[in-house]
Every structure is written in structure tokens, then in C-alpha cells.
Amino acid sequence: MTGQATGRATTRAHPGRPGRLTRNLSAKIASIPMMLTAVVVFLGGTLWTVLYSFTSSKLLPRLKFVGLDQYERLWAAPRWLVSIENLAIYGIFSLIFSMVIGFVLAALMDQKIRFENTFRTIFLYPFALSFIVTGLVWQWLLNPEHGVQSVVRAMGWAGFSFDPLYNSSIVIYGILIAALWQGTGLVMCLMLAGLRGIDEDIWKASRVDGIPMWKTYLFVVIPMMRPVFVTTLVIIASGIVRVYDLVVAQTSGGPGIASEVPAKYVYDYMFQAQNLGQGFAASTMMLITVAIIIVPWAYLEFSGGRKRV
Amino acid sequence: MTSVSVKDLRLSFGQVTVLDQLNLDIQEGEFLVLLGSSGCGKSTLLNCIAGLLDITDGQIFINGRNVTWDEPKDRGIGMVFQSYALYPQMTVEKNLSFGLKVAKMPQGEIDKRVARAAEILQIAPLLKRKPSELSGGQRQRVAIGRALVRDVDVFLFDEPLSNLDAKLRSELRVEIKRLHQSLKNTMIYVTHDQIEALTLADRIAIMKGGVIQQLADPNTIYNAPDNMFVAGFIGSPSMNFLKGEIAAGADGKPVFAADGVTFSLHGYRAGEALAPGRKVVLGVRPEHVAVDEAAAGGELHEAVVDIEEPMGADNLLWLKHAGHTMAVRTAGSRRFNPGTKVRLTFDMTLASLFDAATEERI
Amino acid sequence: MSDRGQLKKTAHLSEVPAAWEAGPRGAKPRRLVSTRTIVVYGTLFVAAAYYLLPLYVMIVTSLKGMPEIRVGNIFSPPLEITFEPWVKAWSSACTGLNCDGLSRGFWNSVMITVPSTIISIAVASINGYALSNWRFKGADIFFTILIVGAFIPYQVMLYPIVIVLREIGLYGSLSGLVIVHTIFGMPILTLLFRNYFAGLPEELFKAARVDGAGFWGIYFKIMVPMSLPIFVVAMILQVTGIWNDFLFGVVFTRPEYYPMTVQLNNIVNSVQGVKEYNVNMAATILTGAVPLLVYFVSGRLFVRGIAAGAVKG
Numbered sequence: 001m002t003g004q005a006t007g008r009a010t011t012r013a014h015p016g017r018p019g020r021l022t023r024n025l026s027a028k029i030a031s032i033p034m035m036l037t038a039v040v041v042f043l044g045g046t047l048w049t050v051l052y053s054f055t056s057s058k059l060l061p062r063l064k065f066v067g068l069d070q071y072e073r074l075w076a077a078p079r080w081l082v083s084i085e086n087l088a089i090y091g092i093f094s095l096i097f098s099m100v101i102g103f104v105l106a107a108l109m110d111q112k113i114r115f116e117n118t119f120r121t122i123f124l125y126p127f128a129l130s131f132i133v134t135g136l137v138w139q140w141l142l143n144p145e146h147g148v149q150s151v152v153r154a155m156g157w158a159g160f161s162f163d164p165l166y167n168s169s170i171v172i173y174g175i176l177i178a179a180l181w182q183g184t185g186l187v188m189c190l191m192l193a194g195l196r197g198i199d200e201d202i203w204k205a206s207r208v209d210g211i212p213m214w215k216t217y218l219f220v221v222i223p224m225m226r227p228v229f230v231t232t233l234v235i236i237a238s239g240i241v242r243v244y245d246l247v248v249a250q251t252s253g254g255p256g257i258a259s260e261v262p263a264k265y266v267y268d269y270m271f272q273a274q275n276l277g278q279g280f281a282a283s284t285m286m287l288i289t290v291a292i293i294i295v296p297w298a299y300l301e302f303s304g305g306r307k308r309v
Numbered sequence: 310m311t312s313v314s315v316k317d318l319r320l321s322f323g324q325v326t327v328l329d330q331l332n333l334d335i336q337e338g339e340f341l342v343l344l345g346s347s348g349c350g351k352s353t354l355l356n357c358i359a360g361l362l363d364i365t366d367g368q369i370f371i372n373g374r375n376v377t378w379d380e381p382k383d384r385g386i387g388m389v390f391q392s393y394a395l396y397p398q399m400t401v402e403k404n405l406s407f408g409l410k411v412a413k414m415p416q417g418e419i420d421k422r423v424a425r426a427a428e429i430l431q432i433a434p435l436l437k438r439k440p441s442e443l444s445g446g447q448r449q450r451v452a453i454g455r456a457l458v459r460d461v462d463v464f465l466f467d468e469p470l471s472n473l474d475a476k477l478r479s480e481l482r483v484e485i486k487r488l489h490q491s492l493k494n495t496m497i498y499v500t501h502d503q504i505e506a507l508t509l510a511d512r513i514a515i516m517k518g519g520v521i522q523q524l525a526d527p528n529t530i531y532n533a534p535d536n537m538f539v540a541g542f543i544g545s546p547s548m549n550f551l552k553g554e555i556a557a558g559a560d561g562k563p564v565f566a567a568d569g570v571t572f573s574l575h576g577y578r579a580g581e582a583l584a585p586g587r588k589v590v591l592g593v594r595p596e597h598v599a600v601d602e603a604a605a606g607g608e609l610h611e612a613v614v615d616i617e618e619p620m621g622a623d624n625l626l627w628l629k630h631a632g633h634t635m636a637v638r639t640a641g642s643r644r645f646n647p648g649t650k651v652r653l654t655f656d657m658t659l660a661s662l663f664d665a666a667t668e669e670r671i
Numbered sequence: 672m673s674d675r676g677q678l679k680k681t682a683h684l685s686e687v688p689a690a691w692e693a694g695p696r697g698a699k700p701r702r703l704v705s706t707r708t709i710v711v712y713g714t715l716f717v718a719a720a721y722y723l724l725p726l727y728v729m730i731v732t733s734l735k736g737m738p739e740i741r742v743g744n745i746f747s748p749p750l751e752i753t754f755e756p757w758v759k760a761w762s763s764a765c766t767g768l769n770c771d772g773l774s775r776g777f778w779n780s781v782m783i784t785v786p787s788t789i790i791s792i793a794v795a796s797i798n799g800y801a802l803s804n805w806r807f808k809g810a811d812i813f814f815t816i817l818i819v820g821a822f823i824p825y826q827v828m829l830y831p832i833v834i835v836l837r838e839i840g841l842y843g844s845l846s847g848l849v850i851v852h853t854i855f856g857m858p859i860l861t862l863l864f865r866n867y868f869a870g871l872p873e874e875l876f877k878a879a880r881v882d883g884a885g886f887w888g889i890y891f892k893i894m895v896p897m898s899l900p901i902f903v904v905a906m907i908l909q910v911t912g913i914w915n916d917f918l919f920g921v922v923f924t925r926p927e928y929y930p931m932t933v934q935l936n937n938i939v940n941s942v943q944g945v946k947e948y949n950v951n952m953a954a955t956i957l958t959g960a961v962p963l964l965v966y967f968v969s970g971r972l973f974v975r976g977i978a979a980g981a982v983k984g
Contacts, residue, residue, distance in 0.1 A: 026886035027805035031813070034798040034861065037854050038813040042820030045831035052830075061830070105718060111711050121967070122719045124974065125726070128966035130915030132932040133959040136939050137725045140732065140948060141745070151744045181725065189974055201394035201467075204361050209408030209455070210382025219407070223398035238822050245917040249936050266826040271922060276830065283826040294822050319697075366697040375694035 046287065053280035061276055070281035080282065083260045086172045087289075090261070091240040093176050094183075098236055099229070101180065102187025107217065109188070110195045120192075124185035131182065135249025138178035139165060165251055168258030175243075175250055175259060182246075183239070187232055194228030195221070230297060237293045241286055262286050311370070312337040312495040313358060313463055318367035320357060327353055328519045331367070335497060337462075340489050343499045344506040345516035346542075351499045352467055354516070358497065359465050360384050372462050382408075384463075387456025391468040393448045395440040401451050402436040405458050419458075426457040429491070445473045446481055453488070466498040470505065482508055503543050507531065515539050532659050537668040540592050540661055546625065549598075549635040551591045552665065555583045565591050565662070568632030573608045576657040579671050588665035595625065595638040597656040607654040614649045628653070733757060733953035740948050756947070760954035765944065766937035768926055773954050775927075776934025780914055780961075782845055783930055787852035788909040792902065795857050799864025800890050804876050814861070821858035829922055836923065843925040851919050856912065860905055867901040868894060904976040907969045911962040931958050 056066045074080050105123060109116055126134065141147045144163035152160040164174030198221055206216040222229075244263035251259040262282060270279030311334050318331040328350055335341045343351040356362040358369060360381040368377045376384045395404050405426060409419045427433040430450045440448055449469060456464055469485075470478045486509055489496055500506055506513050507527045514524045515538075523535040534540035540548045553567025563583040565572040572591065574583070599607075612630035619625075619641065626637045626645055630653070637653065645651065662671045728745050733756050735749040743750075762772040769775070801807075802814055832851060833842060841847035871894070879889045895902075920930040929937070935958045939951045966973050 024805050024807040027801040027807055030797045031801045033794050034817060035813050037857050038816035041828055041832060041854055042816055042823065045828035046823055048831045049827050108711050108715050113711060119715055119719060122722050125966055126722060128911055128962045129959045130932050132917050132936050133955050136955045137729055140952060141725060141728060146740060146745055151746060154744055199392050199394060201390035201392045205390060205394035207361060208359060208381045208388045211408060211411045215411060220396045242824055252940060263826055270830055286824040287827050290822055290824060363698050368696050377695040378699040
């Protein structure tokens with residue numbers, strides 16, 4: 001016993017023991033890019049933008065504070081209000097539809113079907129394409145003179161009207177269709193993985209109990225998949241806030257300003273209109289939107305989650 | 310009366326036939342255990358009886374009714390799964406009542422049944438909890454309760470204790486046995502654990518490769534196995550197998566000869582004549598060999614202790630006897646040093662003799 | 672023991688009344704095509720058609736001449752197949768600035784994607800390795816910032832990066848864009864590698880340390896060779912992600928270095944001249960071809976990549 005204690009004491013007093021800083025030195029050196037990215041870009045960059053959103057910066061960033069002026073101007077700008085309205089409509093509908101379509105497709109794929117891999121390949125390939133490609137394809141498909149509208153009219157339904165890209169009141173739905181085409185495959189894949197994670201015995205038990213399949217989905221399986229739904233929701237939601245390229249490609253924000261979105265507002269004010277302060281304020285609003293989505297989720301996932309289990 | 314009857318059952322998936330020409334009758338109130346290692350078809354058979362798998366050919370009868378084409382819910386069965394398969398978002402009470410509600414049973418009747426099941430299984434205080442707040446044993450009881458409320462005649466258990474630790478497993482084993490004694494339902498129980506099988510079963514069906522190797526009460530399975538697979542599967546440590554042949558003894562009676570020694574077969578009741586020269590395998594369980602002073606009377610053999618494995622209550626000896634090694638179980642109180650010479654007698658009334666080619670009991 | 676012979680055979684069906692024999696037997700008869708099958712496959716086929724339609728329209732449009740497009744319908748197959756739109760899209764389609772077609776953007780994208788993919792994976796795999804095997808005090812703080820940062824809209828960080836790049840003289844250059852891609856690829860890739868390395872048996876790492884291998888020795892001799900699948904997954908993720916990028920390309924490069932997506936958008940949405948839909952669609956397919964090829968070749972690994980990236984990110 002004494003020998004052991006002495007041994008430990010010697011170790012503590014060992015003169016050659018590496019100092020705090022030099023321990024794991026290689027690992028620390030190797031992690032410098034990560035530290036710089038985390039601290040300088042992610043933390044520093046974000047704080048910098050938030051700070052400068054309170055200044056009157058125009059062509060160049062200037063530390064001339066004007067309080068909430070930029071925000072007041074922002075929330076008075078019709079273009080920003082349209083952007084926010086569009087984001088809300090686009091966001092709500094794309095959440096609902098991608099969840100519903102994604103889940104239904106996943107549930108169908110989970111019925112021990114044949115050609116599962118073929119179907120998966122088909123549903124997911126748009127996700128490999130860029131938003132620019134997606135936007136341009138759907139711009140063409142929704143072209144009123146040549147696209148779907150003209151085809152339906154040519155089939156004898158002369159009064160048919162579907163020209164979202166040229167109709168400012170429904171243009172955002174045209175973008176929604178393209179976005180759903182691009183993104184539902186991913187949701188389907190996530191949901192399918194969730195369904196495959198459900199214990200096979202649960203299905204057997206519900207059959208023995210005589211519970212119809214749809215009731216099993218509704219009352220047993222979907223509640224069990226809550227974590228998958230939450231994760232999917234967060235992924236879709238943070239994608240929604242970022243939506244930019246799709247709009248640029250499909251409508252360039254038009255007709256007029258009817259399909260503007262916040263991310264485009266930021267870009268245009270920062271890099272085109274030379275009005276940095278507006279860009280900073282708008283991007284800070286985007287940050288707040290994301291925080292509203294992420295913070296409750298992170299709280300549930302990482303603090304409340306542990307208690308629940 | 311027959312409770313469950315499986316007749317000429319065949320199950321194939323495409324080209325692969327999993328079960329073929331399988332027949333099985335289970336009596337009312339009987340506790341039948343389907344025993345075998347994984348992939349032997351025992352769970353598959355249970356799923357066929359439950360109606361969770363569509364059979365390819367044959368018929369299944371439950372309580373005098375041909376249920377071959379019936380949905381699981383209409384077969385009069387309740388099932389308990391290895392992973393419990395409780396609905397995790399529902400309270401224990403809802404878990405028990407969900408199936409009855411879907412079947413549109415009046416609420417009063419549902420309450421009565423849930424209360425009765427909760428009383429039998431002693432889970433009344435847990436009714437408002439969710440499965441995640443229960444221990445493994447409690448979850449298991451709820452799973453049984455879900456079968457119980459359905460007021461069925463036949464209970465199917467699919468490895469219900471496999472997910473539990475050893476201590477809990479032995480506790481729940483006793484509880485299941487008690488439950489069977491009080492309910493007197495027919496129970497079909499799938500397991501790979503021979504202790505569970507031996508302790509619970511009225512009869513055991515040992516399966517291998519989709520075929521029932523032997524169907525008998527635990528005592529018969531243990532002491533008079535039908536073939537070498539059953540003999541080797543049951544018992545730990547395994548039965549000693551000695552390869553040899555039948556020879557003519559001095560008194561004209563057949564004896565077993567192996568590695569230059571002969572064993573009198575006095576007391577062994579062979580089902581058929583033992584012709585000298587027939588290649589056979591003698592199977593003797595470690596506890597059916599008596600050592601030294603216990604070995605008084607009967608034919609004596611000499612052996613040398615190779616390894617001694619004290620196990621507390623027992624003492625397992627690995628002996629060198631003639632040209633082979635065998636395991637012998639002795640009382641834990643008696644110790645042996647390696648190299649010690651010991652005398653043995655074999656209890657031939659409890660030994661088994663198998664044909665070397667067919668591996669069937671003679 | 673005495674009843675052994677009696678129990679030996681399992682079949683004793685004497686108790687089953689003869690009348691039962693006539694009852695249902697074997698598999699439950701099903702209609703060849705049940706309603707359920709029709710609903711399941713019907714829905715799947717309709718959905719598949721919806722997903723495939725745009726690809727089909729892209730292809731047929733790109734193979735038609737302009738006169739045919741003007742009179743015909745977008746779904747009808749080309750009466751006369753022409754590859755002229757493809758040639759024009761590749762070599763002579765005009766943006767507002769030049770008339771080099773997509774080829775310039777293609778080569779720019781290659782020059783952006785290749786180094787960005789290599790560098791971002793190298794950096795992130797070393798990060799992940801350090802985080803899972805050589806944890807040092809404070810490492811988790813940086814990692815948490817990194818992961819939270821993955822959710823911050825890019826727009827918030829764009830301008831500060833512009834300033835930094837301008838200060839070090841890389842703003843507008845290809846190397847500047849490579850750095851940006853490395854930075855924004857870091858959260859997901861680091862997470863991907865960290866989780867993968869953490870899943871490798873720890874004994875291996877310990878054994879290598881006992882054998883005297885150091886930080887880099889273990890990384891190159893043990894970790895990298897054991898982790899090829901995850902490197903492939905990361906590569907798929909990065910190649911498609913960087914190739915498909917638009918925002919960083921347009922913000923951080925000068926027009927002569929614009930990647931293919933930016934070039935494509937400028938060609939199709941250029942306001943000058945008559946709209947040549949066939950050329951536009953050929954250009955669109957050409958731009959989508961690289962990620963599509965990666966997708967079809969990689970198959971399940973792609974799914975794994977997006978699942979890993981998406982679920983954790």
C-alpha cells in the first residue's frame with residue numbers, strides 16, 4: 001500500500017512531465033484550422049456582422065453607430081416584408097408537404113416492395129442536383145407558352161391557367177413545387193431509415209392485437225419516430241431559411257419583387273446595392289430566425305432529452 | 310383435448326423450404342417448449358401458428374377450429390415477444406387496452422379485463438406509467454398482460470426472457486411457471502435456453518433444420534434422447550460420446566467395446582437386437598458415472614484425473630480413460646489432484662446407445 | 672421411459688375430426704392483384720413519374736431544334752434529333768459578359784472542386800482524428816462552436832470573410848474560394864470523421880501508441896487505411912456539394928473564375944437575345960451531369976453520405 005502511494009507521489013513530482021501547453025502538441029497544431037474557423041469565422045464573423053448591423057455602413061463598413069435605424073428601415077421596406085411573407089408561406093408549406101410526402105413515400109417503400117432500389121434512386125436523384133439546375137428546369141416546365149399550361153390547354157382544356165412564375169400572387173408556389181421536387185427524396189430517405197429502425201415485433205404485436213395498419217402508423221409508429229421527425233424538421237427548416245439559389249435561378253425574385261426571399265435581400269444589399277448596413281441587419285434577422293428554430297430543439301435534444309430517458 | 314394442432318405444415322420462401330411436413334399436437338393446458346439453436350425454425354413455426362407468416366401448405370387448428378386462413382387477431386392467441394414490443398408512447402393501461410378499444414369493446418368490459426390482468430400480474434401500481442419507466446421484468450409482465458386481457462386460450466411466447474440478465478431471468482421463469490399453474494392456458498414457448506425448457510415444459514420439442522428431432526417430456530428428453538443431436542444439445546457439460554462397436558461378451562450377452570476396453574451393457578434397454586460388430590456410439594452423461602467409493606458394485610473401470618474444475622456444488626473431472634477423455638461430475642466436497650487414479654462405474658440404465666451411421670437411438 | 676417409443680413420432684392426428692380435413696389448407700388464397708398492391712405500386716409509379724418528368728423534359732428539349740420547340744409540346748419526343756444545342760451550350764452560348772459557353776465554367780468548377788475537396792477532407796479528417804483520439808482540453812468547445820456554426824446562415828458570415836480574404840489578397844481568386852469551401856465543409860465533415868474514428872476499436876489506437884507511433888504515424892498508418900469508406904462518403908458529399916454551390920462562387924470569385932453553376936445561370940437568365948430553350952436545357956443537363964454521375968455511380972454510399980451529413984448536421 002505504501003509503495004503504491006509513494007509511486008504516485010513520485011509521478012506527480014516528476015521533473016520531465018510535459019507542461020500543459022505542450023501536451024498533445026501535435027493534436028493542437030493539427031487543430032489550428034478548426035480553432036481558427038470556429039473562433040474567427042463562425043464566432044467572430046457572426047459577432048462582427050451583428051455589431052455592424054447597428055452602424056450606418058454603406059459602401060464600406062464604418063463603426064458609426066445608429067442604434068436600431070437599420071432595423072427600422074428594414075421592417076419598413078416593402079421588399080423585406082414581401083421576402084418575409086414569402087419565406088413564411090414557403091416555409092410552412094414546404095415543411096408540411098415534404099414531411100407528408102416524404103413519410104407517405106417512405107411508408108410505401110417499407111411495404112416489402114419490389115424494385116425498392118430503383119424507386120429510391122428515382123426519388124433521390126433530384127437531391128444530387130443543384131438549386132440552380134432545379135430552378136432552371138422548373139422555369140422551363142412552368143413556362144406558360146410552352147410548358148405544362150400550354151400542354152394542358154392543347155389537350156382541349158382551353159381555359160386552364162397555371163403560370164405561377166408570371167403571376168405574382170402565386171409565384172412562391174411555383175418555387176415550392178421545384179423545392180419539393182428537389183428535397184422530398186431526402187426526407188423520404190430519412191423517414192425510411194426511421195421506419196426501418198422500428199422493432200419488427202411492434203408490427204407483429206399490433207397484428208396480434210388486431211390493430212389496422214393505418215392505426216398502427218398513426219398511434220404507434222409515428223409517435224415512436226418522434227426523434228426522426230424532429231431531426232428532419234430541423235434539417236428542412238434550416239434549409240428553408242437559406243433558400244437563395246433556387247429563387248435566383250427560377251424567377252430572379254420576380255415578377256417584380258413577388259418572389260423575393262431574405263437571403264436574396266441580404267446578397268443584393270451587400271454586394272449589389274452597396275448598402276452594407278441593410279445587408280447586415282437583414283442577415284442578423286436571418287440568424288434570429290434560425291436561432292428560434294434551433295435553440296428549442298437543441299434544448300430538448302441535449303438537456304431535456306437525457307432526463308426523459 | 311387437442312388445443313393446437315399443426316398438420317403437414319410446409320413453409321417456403323421462394324425456392325427455400327424452411328419447414329416441411331411438420332406435424333405437432335399440443336394438448337389443452339399443456340406447456341410446450343420449442344427448443345433449438347438460432348435458425349432451427351422454432352420462431353418461424355411459432356409465427357406460423359400465430360398467423361404472422363403465411364404458410365405454403367398444410368393446416369393449423371386452434372381449439373377445434375381451422376384457423377389456417379384466419380388473421381392473427383381471430384385465432385384466439387396472445388403473443389409475448391422477445392423485445393416486449395410494448396407501445397412506447399402509451400401508458401401501461403393504454404398498452405393493455407389499445408387492442409380491445411380498436412375491437413370496439415365496451416369501456417366497462419375493458420376496465421374489468423385490465424383490472425383483472427393487473428391483479429394477476431401485480432402491475433396495478435404501474436398502470437399510469439410508460440414502458441420506459443419500467444424495469445425489464447415489469448415490461449415483461451406488461452407484455453404478458455397484453456396477451457392476458459385478450460382472454461385467449463393459447464399463449465405464444467417468443468424467447469420472452471432472452472433480453473434479461475441471468476438473475477431476473479430465473480425469477481421470471483418461476484413467475485411464468487406460476488402463471489401457467491394458475492391460468493392453465495395452453496402455452497407454446499420458444500427458447501434456445503435448455504434450462505428454461507427443462508424447468509418450464511410439460512413437453513419439449515427439440516428442433517433442428519426445421520425438423521422436430523424429439524417431442525417428449527423433459528425427463529425423457531434428458532435421459533432417453535432419440536438421437537445424438539438431442540443428446541448433445543441438452544445437458545451441460547455435454548454427454549460423453551464414446552465411439553466403438555458391439556462385441557460378444559464372455560457370457561454371450563452383447564457388450565460395448567471401445568479403445569480396447571469393454572463395457573457391460575447390463576441394464577440398458579435396447580429397442581432392437583444388438584448384433585456384434587455393429588458400429589455404435591455410447592453416450593453417458595457426466596453425472597451418470599460414479600467415482601471411487603460411490604462406484605461400489607457393478608463393472609469397474611480405471612481412469613486418471615487430468616483436470617479438475619471445482620464448481621461449488623459440483624466438481625467436474627476431466628478423466629483419461631483408455632484412449633479417450635470424458636467428463637464426470639462428482640460431489641463438490643470431494644477433491645482430486647491431477648494424476649490421481651480413480652475407479653468408475655457407468656449407470657447403463659441411464660446411458661444411451663446410438664447407431665454410428667444414423668445417429669439414432671438403438 | 673416406457674412411453675419413449677410412443678412419443679417418438681410426432682404425428683398422431685387421430686384426434687382431428689375427419690370433417691376438418693376439408694377446411695382451409697395452405698396459403699390463404701389472394702387475388703392476384705389486391706387493392707393494397709394497386710394502391711402501393713400505383714402511388715409509387717405516379718410519384719416516380721413526377722420525379723422523372725423534369726429529367727425527361729430536359730433531355731428531349733435539348734435534342735430538339737428551336738422551330739420544333741415553338742410549335743410542339745414539351746413532353747413530345749423530338750421529331751428530329753439534333754446535338755447542335757449541346758455543342759452551342761458547351762462552346763459558344765453567351766452570358767452577358769462573354770460567349771465561351773459553359774466550357775469555361777466547367778473547367779473553373781474542376782479547378783475549384785478538386786483542390787477544395789482534397790483540402791477540406793484532409794483538414795476535417797485530421798480534426799476528427801484529433802477530436803476522437805487526442806482529446807485536449809478545450810477541444811470540445813471549438814467543436815461545439817463549429818457544429819452550432821453549421822446552422823448559422825451563410826449570409827451572416829459572408830462579409831467578414833470577404834474582408835479577411837481581401838486583407839490577405841485572395842479575394843476574387845480561386846484559392847480564396849477553396850478556403851471558403853474548406854471552412855464551410857468543416858462542420859459536417861469533422862463530425863462525420865470524428866464519429867467514424869470514435870467507432871473504430873480503441874485497442875488499435877492504444878496498441879499503436881504502445882508500439883511507439885505518434886500523432887501523424889497513427890493517422891497515416893492506422894486511421895487512414897482503415898477508414899477508406901468514410902473518405903469515399905466524404906468525397907461524394909464534397910464533390911456534389913462544391914460543384915452545386917452558387918452563392919460562394921458568385922460572392923468570392925471574379926467573373927473569369929465563375930464556377931459552372933454561375934455560368935449556367937448567367938447563360939439561361941441572360942436578358943439579351945432570343946431565348947434558346949434547347950441550348951438552355953442542354954446547358955442545364957451538362958451542369959447537372961457531374962453530380963448525377965457521382966450519384967448514380969456511388970448509389971448506397973451517397974445515401975449514407977447524406978444521411979450522415981443530414982441527420983447529424
